[in-house]
Amino acid sequence: MLAALEEDTHPRIRAETHTNLATGLSVSGRPEEAIRHYRQATSLWRQAGDRRGEAATIGIINNRLGRSADAEGQAREAFELHKHLQDEYGAANSLGTLALACRRRRRYPEAIGHCREVLRLCRKLGLRSLEADTLGELAVTFAENGETQAASTAIAQALALVDELGSPGSTGGLLNDRGTALRLLGEPHAALDRHLAALAAANDPYQLALAHWGAALTQGTTELAAGHREQARALFHRLGVPIDARP
Numbered sequence: 739m740l741a742a743l744e745e746d747t748h749p750r751i752r753a754e755t756h757t758n759l760a761t762g763l764s765v766s767g768r769p770e771e772a773i774r775h776y777r778q779a780t781s782l783w784r785q786a787g788d789r790r791g792e793a794a795t796i797g798i799i800n801n802r803l804g805r806s807a808d809a810e811g812q813a814r815e816a817f818e819l820h821k822h823l824q825d826e827y828g829a830a831n832s833l834g835t836l837a838l839a840c841r842r843r844r845r846y847p848e849a850i851g852h853c854r855e856v857l858r859l860c861r862k863l864g865l866r867s868l869e870a871d872t873l874g875e876l877a878v879t880f881a882e883n884g885e886t887q888a889a890s891t892a893i894a895q896a897l898a899l900v901d902e903l904g905s906p907g908s909t910g911g912l913l914n915d916r917g918t919a920l921r922l923l924g925e926p927h928a929a930l931d932r933h934l935a936a937l938a939a940a941n942d943p944y945q946l947a948l949a950h951w952g953a954a955l956t957q958g959t960t961e962l963a964a965g966h967r968e969q970a971r972a973l974f975h976r977l978g979v980p981i982d983a984r985p
Contacts, residue, residue: 750791753782757795769977773799793819797831810839830859834872837879846883853879870899874915881922889919910940914948921956930956947973 760775776799783792796816813836820828837852853876860869873896880889893916900912917932933952940946950970957963 749782749786750788753779753786753788753791753795756782757798761798789819790823790825793823793825793828793832797828797835810836810843813839826859826863827865830856830863830865830868833859834868834875837872837875841875841879841882844882846879849879850876850883866899866903870896870903871911873899874912877919878915878922881919886923889923893919910936910942910945910949913939914945914952917949917952917956921952926956943973944977947977 756775756779760772760779763769763772763775776795780792780795780799783789783795793816796812796819799812813832817829817832817836820826820832833852833856837849837856840846840849840852853872856872857869857876860866860872873892877889877892877896880886880892893912896912897916900909913932913936917929917936919929920926920932921929930953933949933956936945936949937953940949947970950966950973954963954966954970957966
């Protein structure tokens, strides 16, 4: 693989190699090295004149390592590239990342608008699993904004869609979303049940970290809460997720 990084190799091949290296480093918990390779890949895609490769790599940065202060700018850049390429699937994913960034900055009307546009694209393109994920994100956004009924409706729609699809891989994420929404709506015991279920269902380290974090938040200052909090912190640290980017 390293031979493909030689200067006389075509930029597209070098870009693909940097992307593969970055993905491996990200999964193994080495985010700083991973982001360096992702950025080198982005530069090489641009050098090769491959805007689709460039957009895809920016999307990977957002999905794997974009939970940082510049996530919003990266998401907007990726969205504009996907729009230029008339790639509605990529645009939907980029808008989803943008919605999350706006929610974390408490710009709720903007976040809700982005979620609704993602839902429109999902329904047009038949992206049912992404639709379910987006409904979960929308529910959390409504709950944080104090829109109780809208939050309850969105999470019910998300879970109904999961049942219809036969429990896709996003189940852990939706359970965490439901737990977060219930906690924000003043139902900590029900929220804890969802986060504990997410611990069993989560299929990636980020959702596992969110499940521990959510369980800690619903249990106050108890010893159990402290244990969940420490496990969440260790996972967040491994993933390179900064404190101000946690839900």
